[in-house]
Amino acid sequence: MDDLRISPEVEAPRPEIPAIAVEVRQGRASDRDAIATFLERAYRRRAKYKGAARWEWQFVSNPFSHQPTGLVPVWIALDGDQVVGQIAVQEAILQVGDETLDAGWILDVMILPSHRGMGIGHRLYEAVAADAPVLVTLTMADATRRMAERLSAVTLDHVHQLTRWVRLDSQTIRRYLMVRTATHPRARVAVRLGCDVGQLHRLLPLVVNPVLWARDRVRPSPGVSDSTRIAEVTRFGHNMDELWERTRRDYPVIFPRDARFLNWRFVDSPQPRYRCFVAEREGRTVGYVVLRHAESVELPEGHIVDLYAARDDRQTIEDLVAHSISFFGSDVAALDAAASMAEFETVLRRHGFVRTRTHRPTCVCQDDGLRRRIADLSGGWFFSKGDHDWDQIHDVEALAEEPD
Ligand SMILES: CC(C)(COP(=O)(O)OP(=O)(O)OC[C@H]1O[C@@H](n2cnc3c(N)ncnc32)[C@H](O)[C@@H]1OP(=O)(O)O)[C@@H](O)C(=O)NCCC(=O)NCCS
Structure with a gap:
């Protein structure tokens, strides 16, 4: 299921604005x-x-x-x-x-x-x-984009959010529709009618789940290859620095994936709780993936938060995606991931993920020369859900009642 970021688009017009010194x-x-x-x-x-x-x-x-x-x-x-x-x-x-x-x-x-x-x-x-x-x-919301644009922001290339539907259930569909329409009063009424009168949330699983079942029979996700060993770690070690040094030049613009970053971002963060897995082949560290089961207040999704390997190491990317699919099994309604680079998106799509949302990040730079370089490299950024604070707890009941 796609991200639940709510845009503040239905604010009532303000008739008169009092002068306040702020x-x-x-x-x-x-x-x-x-x-x-x-x-x-x-x-x-x-x-x-x-x-x-x-x-x-x-x-x-x-x-x-x-x-x-x-x-x-x-x-x-x-x-x-x-x-x-x-x-x-x-x-x-x-x-x-x-x-x-x-x-x-x-x-x-x-x-x-x-x-x-x-x-x-x-x-x-x-x-x-x-x-x-x-x-x-x-x-970001439209308003934040406008603020960045006023400061000559560079708009970067697309980042795609991808979803692999696993098993739908009526309660999840209803909660999802309610939160997605929280800032759209008319759509909210349509959803209420659709669910209360038309029983839409009950009908959808009856139609979609057999299709998902057939997909898993016809194109089962290939497992992890025999040559790759994927093990869970409680903390990232120096082997991640070696992987980063070996592969950093594959990525023209990236927030570095060294052990210091990974431990701060995924191990030391007070919440949510992440599970970290490292891949090795022939005694060498070749990649990692960070996964997260949704909390009980969220939609029942599995999140592939961060997945990294050398850009041309298709084998490792395939193995880490296969590992993620098997880790979440059928306990979740859907798996969620994001990719800015074709090498990662191609593998996700091969494993049954479909594009559900497109994001256009922005970059505001003080220095004109740097702004020009960033604009030239706008398609060369590596992003995942581990960047920004994109991956955070989306409390669906709270969002449905209080969208902003
Ligand atoms: C979004 C928010 C921060 C804007 O703050 P603000 O002080 O009202 O914004 P400003 O008056 O400085 O206006 C900033 C720009 O946003 C635009 N804007 C403001 N509210 C907007 C809305 N609801 N939808 C679309 N654009 C909006 C303004 O038109 C202005 O653009 P412009 O100068 O090109 O016309 C405020 O509405 C808010 O806190 N909303 C709830 C939280 C939220 O949505 N945060 C953004 C998360 S990414």
């Missing part, structure tokens, strides 16, 4: 409590997924942080002493050709409803871009 600046460590209060007010039921442990991991103990002491990579809008909006940056390093640059992911773009439509979003984005040399956003 200060925009970078957050300080001492703003922490005010930001926590803002997150509670802004995200309501979803605030627990942005709690203290995750905030500390993402913005304070991030090993790629390049903030001076006392500052945090969160830009805030203040009305008096109250935080009324923010844009956060998950700091990172980015490989562009032979160079490694300080960069950041734009995330948690949020303004309190009382302060929307006053240009605070633009002001926050401008303040972030003045301080950060390279800012990347992978999935």
Whole structure:
């Protein structure tokens, strides 16, 4: 099933906007409590997924942080002493050709409803871009894209989200339709009618599941080849640095996949919980895959969060995808993955994945020369769901009730 990012497209028009003096600046460590209060007010039921442990991991103990002491990579809008909006940056390093640059992911773009439509979003984005040399956003609402475009963002090549349907059930279909239509009142009414009167959610599995059953009989997913050994690890070791050094030049633009990144991103993150698998062939590490079972508040999906190997090592990519399919088995309604490079997408499609969504990431750069290089390399970026904070817990009940 595709990602549940909700776009804020049905806001009521604002008849009159009162003049409010709002200060925009970078957050300080001492703003922490005010930001926590803002997150509670802004995200309501979803605030627990942005709690203290995750905030500390993402913005304070991030090993790629390049903030001076006392500052945090969160830009805030203040009305008096109250935080009324923010844009956060998950700091990172980015490989562009032979160079490694300080960069950041734009995330948690949020303004309190009382302060929307006053240009605070633009002001926050401008303040972030003045301080950060390279800012990347992978999935975003229309409003965030407009803010980036005003700052001459480069729009990068497509990133495809891919789904492999496994087994559908009526409850999952209903929950999925409700959350997808949360910001579309008319579509929401149609879904309610379709399900309550037409029993659409019960009919769909009756039609689709036999087709999926036939697919698995006619084209069963080939298992992992005999020559590849895939083992679960609790922490990534130095063998990942060797793999990264051997393969990094395959990828013109990539957020480096070395052991330091992998351990911070997938082992030390307070939530969600990831399962990490490393592939070896003839005594050499050849790739890895990071998988995640959805939490009980999410749709029952299996996520292929990050899958990596040498770009031309088709065998390893095939084996890691086959391993993922067998790991999730038939316990899930669908498997979800994302790929920006044809070498990965081709294998996923061969294993029954279909494109369900297309994303166009953006990149805002301070330096004109770098912007031109990024534009030239716009089709050479490696992205997966492990980038940005794309893979996060999507609480479907909370999203269906409170989409923004
Ligand atoms: C999206 C959000 C941050 C915009 O903040 P804001 O302070 O109201 O934005 P601004 O007034 O600075 O306007 C920024 C741009 O977004 C556009 N915009 C604002 N709300 C929009 C909406 N609901 N749909 C589409 N575009 C929108 C504005 O028109 C403006 O573009 P323009 O200058 O080219 O016309 C705010 O509406 C919000 O917090 N929404 C809920 C959370 C959310 O959706 N976050 C984005 C996740 S990626």
